[in-house]
Amino acid sequence: MAPTSPPSASSGARPSWKGVLAGAMDPGWADEIDLFEGQIELRKQARIEEKVFAETRLRRGVYGQRYDNGQRADGFAVQRLGYADRPTKGPDTVWDAPGMQRIKIPYGGVSPEQLEVLADLAEEYSDSILHITTRQDVQLHYIHIEDTPDLMRRLAAVGITTREACGNSVRNVTACPLAGVCHTEAFDISPYASALMSFLLGHPDVQDFGRKFKPAFSGCEHEACGLVQMHDAGYVARERDGVRGFKVVVGGGLGAVPHQAKVLSEFTPEEEILPQIQAVARVYARLGEKKNRGRARIKFLVAKIGIDEFRKLVEEERKTLPHDDRWTAFLKDMPHTGGRPLRDAAALPPGERPEGFDAWYATNVYRQRQEGYALVTLNLPLGDITSEQTRALADIARQYAGDNLRTTVEQNIVLRFVTESDLPSLYRDLLAAGLGAPDAGTIVDVTACPGTDTCKLGIAASRGLAGELRTQLAVKSAALPEAIKGLKIKISGCFNSCGQHHVADIGFYGNSRKVDKRTVPHFQVILGGQWTENAASYGLAMGSVPSKAVPQTVDALTDAYASGREAGESFQGWTKRVGKRSVREIIKPFMTVPAHAEDRSYYVDWGDAREFTIGDLGVGECAGEVVSLFGIEVVKAESQAFDAQVALDEGDYELAEELAYKAMCSAARALVRGEYIDVTEDPDEIVREFKARFFDTERFFDKYARGKFGMYLLRRSESPPERLDRDVAAERVEESLLFIEAAHSCEARIAAAAPAGGGVPLDIPAPA
Amino acid sequence: MTAQRVAVKLFADPDPAVPVELSPFIALFHRFIQEGSVEGLLIDVADYAHVPNGPGIVLIGHDVDYAVDSTGGRTGLLVTRKRYANLSLADVVRDTLRKAFGAAVAIEADGSTGLRVSTRSLVIQLLDRLAAPNTDEAYEAAVKEVEPVLREVFGDADLEIARTDAGDPRKGLAVAVTVSAAGAVDAVALLARMGGAQRTAPVAASSGPESWEISAEDLKKLRDEAADFVLIDVREQEEYDAVNLGGTLIPLGSLGERMGELDKGAHLIVHCKVGPRGAQAVAALRGAGFGNAWNLEGGIFAWIDRIDPTLPKY
Numbered sequence A: 001m002a003p004t005s006p007p008s009a010s011s012g013a014r015p016s017w018k019g020v021l022a023g024a025m026d027p028g029w030a031d032e033i034d035l036f037e038g039q040i041e042l043r044k045q046a047r048i049e050e051k052v053f054a055e056t057r058l059r060r061g062v063y064g065q066r067y068d069n070g071q072r073a074d075g076f077a078v079q080r081l082g083y084a085d086r087p088t089k090g091p092d093t094v095w096d097a098p099g100m101q102r103i104k105i106p107y108g109g110v111s112p113e114q115l116e117v118l119a120d121l122a123e124e125y126s127d128s129i130l131h132i133t134t135r136q137d138v139q140l141h142y143i144h145i146e147d148t149p150d151l152m153r154r155l156a157a158v159g160i161t162t163r164e165a166c167g168n169s170v171r172n173v174t175a176c177p178l179a180g181v182c183h184t185e186a187f188d189i190s191p192y193a194s195a196l197m198s199f200l201l202g203h204p205d206v207q208d209f210g211r212k213f214k215p216a217f218s219g220c221e222h223e224a225c226g227l228v229q230m231h232d233a234g235y236v237a238r239e240r241d242g243v244r245g246f247k248v249v250v251g252g253g254l255g256a257v258p259h260q261a262k263v264l265s266e267f268t269p270e271e272e273i274l275p276q277i278q279a280v281a282r283v284y285a286r287l288g289e290k291k292n293r294g295r296a297r298i299k300f301l302v303a304k305i306g307i308d309e310f311r312k313l314v315e316e317e318r319k320t321l322p323h324d325d326r327w328t329a330f331l332k333d334m335p336h337t338g339g340r341p342l343r344d345a346a347a348l349p350p351g352e353r354p355e356g357f358d359a360w361y362a363t364n365v366y367r368q369r370q371e372g373y374a375l376v377t378l379n380l381p382l383g384d385i386t387s388e389q390t391r392a393l394a395d396i397a398r399q400y401a402g403d404n405l406r407t408t409v410e411q412n413i414v415l416r417f418v419t420e421s422d423l424p425s426l427y428r429d430l431l432a433a434g435l436g437a438p439d440a441g442t443i444v445d446v447t448a449c450p451g452t453d454t455c456k457l458g459i460a461a462s463r464g465l466a467g468e469l470r471t472q473l474a475v476k477s478a479a480l481p482e483a484i485k486g487l488k489i490k491i492s493g494c495f496n497s498c499g500q501h502h503v504a505d506i507g508f509y510g511n512s513r514k515v516d517k518r519t520v521p522h523f524q525v526i527l528g529g530q531w532t533e534n535a536a537s538y539g540l541a542m543g544s545v546p547s548k549a550v551p552q553t554v555d556a557l558t559d560a561y562a563s564g565r566e567a568g569e570s571f572q573g574w575t576k577r578v579g580k581r582s583v584r585e586i587i588k589p590f591m592t593v594p595a596h597a598e599d600r601s602y603y604v605d606w607g608d609a610r611e612f613t614i615g616d617l618g619v620g621e622c623a624g625e626v627v628s629l630f631g632i633e634v635v636k637a638e639s640q641a642f643d644a645q646v647a648l649d650e651g652d653y654e655l656a657e658e659l660a661y662k663a664m665c666s667a668a669r670a671l672v673r674g675e676y677i678d679v680t681e682d683p684d685e686i687v688r689e690f691k692a693r694f695f696d697t698e699r700f701f702d703k704y705a706r707g708k709f710g711m712y713l714l715r716r717s718e719s720p721p722e723r724l725d726r727d728v729a730a731e732r733v734e735e736s737l738l739f740i741e742a743a744h745s746c747e748a749r750i751a752a753a754a755p756a757g758g759g760v761p762l763d764i765p766a767p768a
Numbered sequence B: 001m002t003a004q005r006v007a008v009k010l011f012a013d014p015d016p017a018v019p020v021e022l023s024p025f026i027a028l029f030h031r032f033i034q035e036g037s038v039e040g041l042l043i044d045v046a047d048y049a050h051v052p053n054g055p056g057i058v059l060i061g062h063d064v065d066y067a068v069d070s071t072g073g074r075t076g077l078l079v080t081r082k083r084y085a086n087l088s089l090a091d092v093v094r095d096t097l098r099k100a101f102g103a104a105v106a107i108e109a110d111g112s113t114g115l116r117v118s119t120r121s122l123v124i125q126l127l128d129r130l131a132a133p134n135t136d137e138a139y140e141a142a143v144k145e146v147e148p149v150l151r152e153v154f155g156d157a158d159l160e161i162a163r164t165d166a167g168d169p170r171k172g173l174a175v176a177v178t179v180s181a182a183g184a185v186d187a188v189a190l191l192a193r194m195g196g197a198q199r200t201a202p203v204a205a206s207s208g209p210e211s212w213e214i215s216a217e218d219l220k221k222l223r224d225e226a227a228d229f230v231l232i233d234v235r236e237q238e239e240y241d242a243v244n245l246g247g248t249l250i251p252l253g254s255l256g257e258r259m260g261e262l263d264k265g266a267h268l269i270v271h272c273k274v275g276p277r278g279a280q281a282v283a284a285l286r287g288a289g290f291g292n293a294w295n296l297e298g299g300i301f302a303w304i305d306r307i308d309p310t311l312p313k314y
């Protein structure tokens, strides 16, 4: 019974993975995959609507991908692809063109056997690169959708599912890679993360969410590893009177408007965590926003009804749940350490060391709680590792560490339970495989989301920039002062913050600015985010610098910090002490973009060769510098937004909220003035005009966010906040930054009303 | 043997152990996409320059990838045929070899990257662990099908055919081919022998004239963005007087003599009444080195129909 064999199997002569692996897969998973294969077939015959199919494939981790950096296909116009319906490159690529496959790795735990399968899949279906993501997943790119069922079967046969890796579902459960070997943890959270993941996978109560739901576990409160504060549901291990349990937080999240999670319970005993999350899921499914994606994450629900009300609802819901044996079944044979060592413990003996060993040891080796064992980090460049290297790593793991590998949210892989005396020979083997780079977890180890390389939402080349920074910093690494070396840089290609820029010392997210009639890639600088304490506070925006000026900006910031810091002062502490205004002065010189004629490199993004205009530009190329009215007006909005951040920082929430609202009004006014120059400064009039001219006409809308950013202003204008605390003020400040961003894009889209010729006058006489 | 995903790696010459500089390949591969310089439906360029001994820069296609690959510490041009078709292994290998030689010719003709490949040392990889596991039997079956193709391609030259990676069953099945110096010819000759021809921009079938078309909607967008381009109207004066979009009037007949007035670096968007004259003009302009000339698909009538119905038709 194979109603929908793939085209590759139709000849009959070809064996099929489905047949070969039939007995090796969990039967439930196997059915799921068959079902998906059937749906692909139906989609091909146009018997399923695209919308329905999209949700189906996203739920299985099959994402659309962008090509050729979208709009910039040839630096100017958009070239058609050779597919039947002649789509253009960029955001509109079609469902059956190569895309990305996300593979869920619960709490990052992978075995050598699984690594080998991943290596095979990358080689046979992708481009021989495995990419580790900021949520401990693995992604393969340029995958053909016809190949996904076999790909999933081969994963299923080694116990990996891609199910619910995307879509409005419970995403990968992340956890600290140190779990089980860490000095500060209360206990090893891995088995709990694993239990939560299998309990929720495909559970009927988690199928009706308005948006994605991301859980995370941490073994302790103070380190960074679990990042629980930025997750929809976060668990911090605690022991009370010999009973294991968790502090549980909900409603955190990064994305466009970041939220710190709120405490749902100070202590939930271990046997209660599964029923509790089930109750949370039911409340969220019932009350969470469904229509407006922009407000559908659980953080908005928690913010709206307040954590106390939310807790009450969860507790009531809990009482109504029918008993489920799985709630506690996993506790029966609970392992009490984070994996079994492969070899006996032994300290690192003194003696000869391979060249480079000491530097590598200093940054890449963590001595475990278990004496004589170490955790070793492989510093993967931008989270990428080849199939060859992956196989080599599997061999190395088998020899030195056994099953104990984890991916990390910093896009690296760690080997655990390495006997310390083996470290020198392990180092040699890693070097031979190209996996021995030092500087793990330092400023060199830059984290970056996929950005414009493959993500449809990307604005600037986060990976291109990360590669450049990594190269520049690696050269200097040995000479960098310790204080600088310990900083973290994280980069996102847009405000969605997949690169987790909010929690870095120095974070960036991509945006763009119209300069000299061209679009120039920029990055917003976010400083002083906190990585430790589970990402307990987010950085603040300082202004945008052109992509090409980011490396100099980083140098200037780190130099100023190294020379100006007080003993032991953190980067965050330093930015706080010297104040946002003086820090902004440091980056200000890098904010301007030279004219195109002066330096074209600014008009090309990192890792690209194409300019917005290519070739030699002759006379009459530019009709002269025209700074638009919008350009002048929007500066006011930007400085108000900046002052709002300062006020927020100083604890004046009322002022911060007010200034943020004003900033939105000013940005709206900047747009309105382009058409109605006499608009007053009265907020109500501005909002009225903005709504009529830009919102109701949808001219303010962009393709993905639609009216999301415009709503920020309208909502604030209609209902000023009743209570004012840090969260409300911080949310408004974030909203104002995004609103200004949206105003910039809106201006770029609609304004500058093209001159009649559509372009630039030539030196030839145009007929009247 | 039905393995269909097959890669051919042509090693760099003179020394594959010396890594090449990768950044020029980003520009080159983007140009290949624009000009259709190699076979396949080309869609993207992936930059893995940061990965040691990795795939380097990859020109991604729907059905075939081209990479400057350094896997195993040996640099070369890796060409991977990705899609299934019910072809024999011999046909698949023949097809992949032709694509590889075509790409080698295009890269060497361009010259900007400095990469030259040897046609005397190559590896054929069968990337299909189901149909072609790395076993003795599968190897023998594969060689039986591949050898005649190699004989046909390399003619009289002596061939040495060997199995690589036999020691690691996890790796894909791979056939290494060494061609003796006597009788060896360059990639241009091999390509010709296989019935391929060097592609000169911008003729490629997959990016024929219609690829240089831009829709009325895109033109509108570019105008709204105040993008930097020159609009050229290649109709006649009377037509222009009837209705125009404010472009510079250069009737098709006078384009040849007036080309000197135009800037080769500028973006040019050409339009006529419904499309064909514009396409001719763009072909002429591109042929003359105006690498950024585009034709408004459907001409001014498409604009009137879809963007501005208030304008009169004639």
Ligand code: HEM
Binding pocket: A063, A064, A065, A132, A133, A134, A135, A139, A214, A230, A231, A252, A253, A254, A255, A256, A297, A449, A450, A454, A455, A456, A457, A496, A497, A498, A499, A500
């Ligand atoms: C097609 C590509 C992608 C799209 C369309 C996309 C979309 C988004 C959106 C819209 C958000 C904001 C959600 C919100 O909080 O409201 C987001 C957040 C996030 N995404 Fe992605 N994303 C993509 C790829 C990725 C990748 C490749 C990764 C991992 C490397 C990733 C990891 C994250 C993370 C960590 C966040 C932070 C939000 C949080 O945890 O609360 N995303 N993404």
Ligand code: SF4
Binding pocket: A449, A450, A451, A452, A455, A456, A457, A458, A459, A462, A492, A493, A494, A495, A496, A497, A498, A499
């Ligand atoms: S931050 Fe933006 S560009 Fe980066 S992966 Fe997320 S959505 Fe894409």
